[in-house]
Every structure is written in C-alpha cells, then in structure tokens.
Amino acid sequence: MSQVEFFQQLINGLSLGAFYALIALGYTMVYGVLRFINFAHGDIFMLGAFLGYYLTPRLMPHFPGALAAVGVVVVVLLTMALCALLGILIEKLAYRPLRARPKLTVLITAIGVSLFLEFGGQFVFGADPKSFPELIEDRALGSGALTITKGQVIAFVITVLLLVALTFIVKRTKLGMAMRAVSNNATAASLMGVNIDTVISFTFGLGSALAGVAGILWSITNTTIDPLMGVQQGIKAFTAAVLGGIGNLPGAAVGGILLGVIETFVGGSSFSTYRDAIAFALLIGILLFRPAGIFGRMQVEKV
Amino acid sequence: MNYRHVKKFALLAAIILSAVVSHFSGGWNQYHLLIIITIGINIVLAVSLNLINGYTGQFSLGHAGFMAIGAYVSAYLSTEYGANFLRLFGGHAGALAIALLFLGVLILGGIAAAVAGLIVGVPSLRLKGDYLAIVTLGFGEIIRVIIQNTDAVGGARGYSGIANYTTLFWTFALAAVTIYVVVSLIDSTYGRGFLTVRDDEIAAEAVGINTTRYKVVAFVLGAFFAGIAGGLYAHINNSINPQGFDFQVSILIVTMVILGGMGSTPGVVLAAVVLTLLPEFLRWFAKSDLLDWLVRHAYQFLSPEHFAVAAAKTKELFESRMILFSILLIALMLLRPQGLFGALPRRKASR
Numbered sequence: 140m141s142q143v144e145f146f147q148q149l150i151n152g153l154s155l156g157a158f159y160a161l162i163a164l165g166y167t168m169v170y171g172v173l174r175f176i177n178f179a180h181g182d183i184f185m186l187g188a189f190l191g192y193y194l195t196p197r198l199m200p201h202f203p204g205a206l207a208a209v210g211v212v213v214v215v216l217l218t219m220a221l222c223a224l225l226g227i228l229i230e231k232l233a234y235r236p237l238r239a240r241p242k243l244t245v246l247i248t249a250i251g252v253s254l255f256l257e258f259g260g261q262f263v264f265g266a267d268p269k270s271f272p273e274l275i276e277d278r279a280l281g282s283g284a285l286t287i288t289k290g291q292v293i294a295f296v297i298t299v300l301l302l303v304a305l306t307f308i309v310k311r312t313k314l315g316m317a318m319r320a321v322s323n324n325a326t327a328a329s330l331m332g333v334n335i336d337t338v339i340s341f342t343f344g345l346g347s348a349l350a351g352v353a354g355i356l357w358s359i360t361n362t363t364i365d366p367l368m369g370v371q372q373g374i375k376a377f378t379a380a381v382l383g384g385i386g387n388l389p390g391a392a393v394g395g396i397l398l399g400v401i402e403t404f405v406g407g408s409s410f411s412t413y414r415d416a417i418a419f420a421l422l423i424g425i426l427l428f429r430p431a432g433i434f435g436r437m438q439v440e441k442v
Numbered sequence: 443m444n445y446r447h448v449k450k451f452a453l454l455a456a457i458i459l460s461a462v463v464s465h466f467s468g469g470w471n472q473y474h475l476l477i478i479i480t481i482g483i484n485i486v487l488a489v490s491l492n493l494i495n496g497y498t499g500q501f502s503l504g505h506a507g508f509m510a511i512g513a514y515v516s517a518y519l520s521t522e523y524g525a526n527f528l529r530l531f532g533g534h535a536g537a538l539a540i541a542l543l544f545l546g547v548l549i550l551g552g553i554a555a556a557v558a559g560l561i562v563g564v565p566s567l568r569l570k571g572d573y574l575a576i577v578t579l580g581f582g583e584i585i586r587v588i589i590q591n592t593d594a595v596g597g598a599r600g601y602s603g604i605a606n607y608t609t610l611f612w613t614f615a616l617a618a619v620t621i622y623v624v625v626s627l628i629d630s631t632y633g634r635g636f637l638t639v640r641d642d643e644i645a646a647e648a649v650g651i652n653t654t655r656y657k658v659v660a661f662v663l664g665a666f667f668a669g670i671a672g673g674l675y676a677h678i679n680n681s682i683n684p685q686g687f688d689f690q691v692s693i694l695i696v697t698m699v700i701l702g703g704m705g706s707t708p709g710v711v712l713a714a715v716v717l718t719l720l721p722e723f724l725r726w727f728a729k730s731d732l733l734d735w736l737v738r739h740a741y742q743f744l745s746p747e748h749f750a751v752a753a754a755k756t757k758e759l760f761e762s763r764m765i766l767f768s769i770l771l772i773a774l775m776l777l778r779p780q781g782l783f784g785a786l787p788r789r790k791a792s793r
Binding site for chain 2: 377413
C-alpha cells in the first residue's frame with residue numbers, strides 16, 4: 140500500500156468512523172442510564188435518513204441561492220427534533236411500562252420495536268432503495284493525490300461540533316448532571332430529587348437526535364437509502380460503543396473512529412469480502428477478552 | 443405403566459403416525475405439503491431453541507446460523523457423495539438405501555452444527571443477557587458471511603441441485619424425536635440442572651452445579667437439532683442460499699419460543715404451528731374476495747386513484763409477516779411476557 144493510498148484510506152476511515160461515533164453515542168447514553176441495549180437505535184438512524192429524504196424537496200425550494208446553507212440547517216434541525224420526539228415516544232410506549240420487569244423482557248421488546256420500524260418503514264416508504272436528494276453537493280475538494288469530498292468534510296465538522304455540544308450538555312448543564320447521577324446510581328439519584336423519568340426521556344431524545352443527524356450525513360455521502368439500512372449500521376455503531384467501553388461518552392467517539400478506520404483498511408485489503416463480518420468479530424473479541432472496552436472499568440458482579 | 447413408558451409410547455406412536463400419514467400424502471397438493479413440512483421443521487427449530495432460551499435461560503439469537511451449517515453440510519454431502527453411496531447398493535437404489543443416506547447426512551449435518559455450537563458456546567456463554575444475545579447474533583452472521591465466501595458451496599449464489607429427500611415422515615418423526623429428547627432430558631435428574639441455571643445461577647453454583655457445563659450442553663444439543671432442521675429444510679427446497687439463514691430467521695424462531703412460553707414445550711410446539719400457518723392464512727386472506735369486499739366498502743369514500751393505493755397497501759400489510767411478528771413480540775411483552783403456556787421463573791417479589 141503506497142503512502143497516498145494509506146492516507147486516502149485513513150481519511151475515508153475517519154469520515155466513516157464519525158458516523159459510527161454519532162450513532163454509538165446514543166447506544167452508550169441509553170446504556171448508561173438504563174443498562175440496556177436499545178436495539179431500535181439503528182432504526183432511528185434510518186428514519187433520520189428518510190426524514191431528510193422527505194423534508195429536503197419540501198423545504199429546500201424555500202431557501203434559494205445563498206440561503207441554501209440556512210435551509211440545510213433547518214432540515215437537519217427539524218430531523219433532529221422529529222427523531223428526538225420519536226425516541227422519547229418509543230421509550231414512553233414500549234420501554235417504560237416494562238422498567239420493573241426482567242431485563243430480557245425489555246430486550247425482546249426492543250427487538251420487536253426495531254423490527255417494527257424496519258418493516259413498517261418498508262411498508263410506508265417501499266422496500267426499494269431510494270436515492271437521496273442532493274442536500275449538499277458532494278463534490279471532491281482540491282485536485283491533489285488525495286480525494287476528500289465536501290460531504291466528508293461537512294460530516295466530520297458537524298460530528299465534532301455535536302460532540303463538543305454533547306460534552307457541554309453532559310458536563311455543564313443541570314440535566315446533564317442528573318444524567319450522570321442516574322447513570323451512577325438511579326435509586327440514590329431519585330432520592331436526591333432527580334426525576335428519573337425526565338432524565339430517561341431526555342437521554343432518549345438526545346441520542347435519537349444524534350442518530351437522526353447521522354442518518355442525514357450518511358445519506359449525503361452514500362446517496363442511497365433503504366428501510367433496512369439501520370440494521371448493519373446499528374450493529375456496527377453498537378460495536379463502536381462496546382469498543383470504547385459502553386456507558387462511556389468519549390469512549391463511544393473513539394470507538395466509532397477506530398472501527399471506521401479498521402473497517403476501511405480491511406475493505407481495501409484482500410479480505411474485502413469479509414468487511415461486514417469485521418465488526419462482529421471485533422465485537423465478539425472485545426466482549427470475550429475485555430468486556431469493559433478500552434476506557435471502561437472492569438466491574439465485579441455482586442450478589 | 444408409568445410416565446416414562448408413556449413418553450416412549452408417545453414417541454413410537456408419533457413416528458408410526460407420521461409414517462402412515464406420509465404414506466397417504468402422495469396425492470396431496472404440493473404447496474400444502476410444503477407448508478405442513480415447514481411446520482415440522484419449525485417445531486424442531488423452536489423446541490431445540492427452547493432448550494437454550496427457555497429451559498436454560500440463555501437468550502440466543504444465532505439459531506439460524508446453526509441451521510445454516512446443518513443445511514449446507516448435509517446438502518453438500520448428499521449431493522457430492524450421495525450417488526457414490528447409493529452405488530454401493532448395486533444397480534437400483536431402494537428406499538432403504540436412500541433412507542440410510544438421508545439419515546446419515548442429516549446426522550452429520552447435526553454433528554457439524556453441534557461442533558459449531560461448541561465453538562461458539564464455550565466462549566460466549568460466559569456472557570449474559572443482552573451481551574449474549576448480541577454475540578450469538580454476531581456469530582450467526584459470521585457463519586453466514588463465511589458461507590457466502592465459500593465457493594465450494596456456491597458462495598452468495600447459493601447451492602442448488604439438492605435431492606428432494608425430505609418427506610412428511612422424516613420431518614415429523616424427527617420432530618417427535620426432538621420433542622422426546624428435550625422433554626426426557628428436562629424431566630431427568632440431570633436435566634433439572636438446566637432449570638436451576640435459569641432460575642438462579644449463583645444459587646445453582648452454590649449447590650455444586652457446574653453452570654457453564656449445563657449451558658454448553660444446552661447450546662450444543664440445541665445446535666445439533668437446529669442442524670437437523672437445516673438438513674430437512676435443504677432437502678425440500680432444492681436450492682439454498684446464505685440469505686435464507688439471516689437474522690430474520692433467528693428472530694422468527696425466537697418469536698415462536700416467546701409466544702409459546704419460554705420453557706414450555708407444548709406451548710412452543712403450538713406456537714410453531716400457529717406462526718407457520720398465520721402468515722399463510724394472512725397471505726390467503728390478502729388475496730381473498732372477502733378482503734376485496736371489505737376494502738371496497740371501507741374505502742368507498744376515497745377517489746379512484748386513492749382507492750387503488752389504499753387497497754394495494756392494505757393487501758401488502760396482510761402479506762408482510764415481519765410487521766405482524768414485530769407487533770406480536772411487543773404486544774406479548776407488554777401484556778403476557780410469559781407467553782401462551784409459559785410460567786415465569788419463580789422469583790421472590792423483592793428481586
């Protein structure tokens with residue numbers, strides 16, 4: 140592999156990793172407060188892409204010429220809001236009534252919700268892949284040996300901005316503090332006057348909003364979307380979350396980037412047909428040898 | 443005649459009944475026969491998964507992977523070496539020779555799946571709950587990707603030209619054997635250990651039960667029968683391809699186990715029957731005059747072009763079994779998490 144090729148793969152890997160990071164954050168936040176894997180999270184990512192698909196042709200004509208950038212922001216914000224709403228709704232209807240039940244019950248429900256969104260999506264949107272409208276013109280920048288597209292740059296910048304915003308919310312705001320408190324010890328937090336229901340709703344909303352953005356960013360660079368796209372990406376993002384240490388926010392971001400880079404390099408090697416199995420192999424490897432991930436702390440199970 | 447003998451007689455009766463019914467099934471509608479055989483295969487899958495998910499309490503999402511191994515190994519053996527084997531019996535291979543061949547490849551397929559179950563089970567059964575579910579799901583998908591990359595069995599194009607050896611007799615006789623083995627195992631002194639592992643692992647450990655061993659035994663045995671089911675599936679469908687064993691198939695089997703009630707074999711058998719027939723019934727309903735009539739009256743206020751779309755979409759809804767299954771899963775968990783027949787693990791209220 141030449142040096143140029145190496146850096147090209149690295150760039151592609153970083154931009155792929157940024158998506159994984161955005162979705163992984165949702166998994167990790169929900170796991171942090173509820174200790175459960177929200178299987179339906181990858182499908183929120185899919186719905187984000189479809190919201191972008193339906194909103195773009197309806198909203199963008201209102202923002203001609205130089206206002207286009209404003210239009211993009213409006214589309215993205217609206218998608219985030221709708222995805223957040225949906226995430227909160229799913230938690231309220233499907234997960235909240237089961238909170239006191241065994242974890243397996245919630246897990247099965249989450250699988251049910253995930254399937255419902257996938258095949259309900261197939262029913263509503265149609266099963267055939269759709270080509271995403273040109274929200275941002277995804278052209279190559281520069282003319283050197285390396286190719287970076289505008290979409291890649293924008294996706295990366297937005298991801299970094301969102302990460303900074305998220306860190307601020309979690310570290311500096313009252314709700315963020317409540318989130319950390321619930322994650323640490325839910326019973327103690329509720330005794331200190333933290334409203335657990337609000338915190339959980341907020342967490343689901345925040346995670347779903349990030350997945351929604353990821354859906355749009357993904358569609359800008361990959362151009363075709365379909366109702367089952369969330370399955371693969373969801374599992375990969377989950378792997379990223381576990382890689383970084385589930386429940387750990389910076390870990391999810393690092394895990395996402397790492398997975399993106401590893402996957403791109405495998406995709407460029409002679410094992411390219413195994414590309415989709417890499418995430419699984421990595422996931423299994425981590426869970427077996429270091430379940431706490433890179434940044435997590437090992438915990439001893441107590442009776 | 444005590445209970446143990448009743449079980450043996452029931453097994454014998456079921457095998458004889460399968461043989462008798464199979465004998466008269468020659469003239470049946472091929473499509474109906476296929477559905478009936480699918481019911482039998484699903485019973486094998488659901489009852490064997492119930493041993494892992496229900497009785498032992500280890501939530502596995504990778505059953506389709508083991509089914510795939512059984513299907514591919516048995517199909518490969520019967521297609522590549524079947525003719526040589528039958529030649530040993532001279533000019534014309536009788537029914538007995540074919541029976542021997544088929545049973546042989548089914549068992550070899552089952553053994554291959556069991557070995558895979560051992561390889562997957564030993565490391566992953568250290569994990570619990572969500573993590574076990576996602577790791578077994580991962581292994582199932584890895585098995586599928588490996589098959590996709592194996593040219594000897596056709597890779598992604600699939601493997602075809604498989605003889606049609608599966609009959610109603612084989613399917614239901616083996617379903618009866620599966621039920622017999624699982625029920626007898628759970629009823630035995632040794633088998634009580636599976637239930638203890640599910641109900642309270644730490645307590646089980648404390649009274650000297652080797653929980654890891656029990657989990658692995660359940661996993662390997664479950665994988666073996668999934669492999670047998672895969673072999674039956676391959677030899678009725680003429681051709682198989684890796685996409686036929688994806689995540690959705692695992693979910694389907696899991697839904698059967700959950701609907702029937704985790705840890706209830708009669709419930710799971712019933713659920714396998716119901717969930718195989720239900721999509722067929724809905725598909726029939728979608729094409730029926732009754733739905734046509736209902737649609738005509740329900741949507742009469744719509745304009746012609748809207749009517750056409752609404753009518754088509756309504757039909758599509760009835761044909762989509764995955765939407766049905768997902769709603770069923772959610773509704774069951776919210777309203778009756780123990781399933782139709784299952785008993786919830788006995789736990790103190792304080793836990």
